[in-house]
Amino acid sequence: MALPDTFASSTDSVSSDWATWHEARERSTSSPFGLASLAATHWLTAVPEQLDSVPGLWHAGLDGIVSEGSELNGLTILQGGRPVGAVTDNTVTLMSGQDIEWGDRRLRFFERDGALALRVLDPEAPTRTQLRGIEVFEPDPALVLEGSFSPSAPNSRLEITAIDGHVSEDLPAGVIAVPFPDGAIETLTVTAERGGLHAVFGDETNGTETYGFRFIDMPAPDADGHVTVDFNRAYLPPCAFADFYVCPLPPAGNRLSRPIRAGEKNVRLEQ
Incomplete structure (x- = not known):
């Protein structure tokens, strides 16, 4: 699935950029072969x-x-x-x-x-015909954060367990330290994807307010290792839409010790 390659997340543009991103997500997930x-x-x-x-x-x-x-x-x-x-x-x-x-x-x-x-x-699968959109949090500029990227050692490996229990290894790109407004720092282990960074993460909203885990994409870090982490762009994994996907679960260390009330919550189905 192609997502808009935009990471413009200044305070003035968070809402408008996010709306464009959200509309594209709903179109792509509900398209005939989405x-x-x-x-x-x-x-x-x-x-x-x-x-x-x-x-x-x-x-x-x-x-x-x-x-x-x-x-x-x-x-x-x-x-x-x-x-x-x-x-x-x-x-x-x-x-x-x-x-x-x-x-x-x-x-x-x-x-x-x-x-x-x-x-x-x-296209006639019930998971598509009953889909009525994606439930989301309202965009929050306070959850557009500036993280610090530390690259992984060349021989590092990341163990990945999929939702069906399959275990594999991936190459981690590094770790992002993300400072929150309350002064606490959380970390995300990330992989390199599509010229940027990608993380599978969980937080304290999972299972109640949101699906069991979510994905987030970030731009590549700049020359000083700074990277924008816009949690408003947290999105649902494919397995939230249909049971036949084999999504990776959050790796060790990517379960955040706080609620992230931003981004996508869950699929919205016909009642």
């Missing part, structure tokens, strides 16, 4: 199998996920959302960034630590 449309994630093995309500027999191959079946013939193959060909000869191998158009739905390649899966995106 986050809320994920209807299944089927983990594959080397043995071909019939998946529930999906055409063809599917298995994990050496070059991608492979399907065989005459009912696939003629279906359009997409790369990055653009048509690049069609299924022929009763077989197809999907690779990174590729989908198959299957009626109003899409069949999508997914990979995690070498394990391959087929994802089904369905």
Whole structure:
């Protein structure tokens, strides 16, 4: 999901910039193939199998996920959302960034630590049709904070546990020390993503006022290690929108000892 690459968070522009960001978030999550449309994630093995309500027999191959079946013939193959060909000869191998158009739905390649899966995106999934928006806190200029970035040692590793229990390792970019208005300092371990920094974090609102954890993106630190941490841009992980995502949980040390009443709270569903 692409988020607006804007981090303008001065006191005068917090509300207007935040409104633009929030509107983009609601559009992207509720779009026909947005986050809320994920209807299944089927983990594959080397043995071909019939998946529930999906055409063809599917298995994990050496070059991608492979399907065989005459009912696939003629279906359009997409790369990055653009048509690049069609299924022929009763077989197809999907690779990174590729989908198959299957009626109003899409069949999508997914990979995690070498394990391959087929994802089904369905605009008619109840998680999308019942979505009515994202509950949010009003933007608060007091929660636009200036942190201090300390890079990690070159050999550092960060253990990541996913919501389904899968454990993997990532490369931490470093730690941001974030001073709050009350004088206390909290820290966030961050990774490098899309030219900036990213953190998975929890706080004392989780489970009551907000979802169990949230994500936040930040710009790269400046030459002096200063980085803006705008908690108004805290956003929900994909697993808040559908049960078939495998989101990372906050790593050790990223559970803040205070409530962060800023950013997104939870999904808003049809009652």
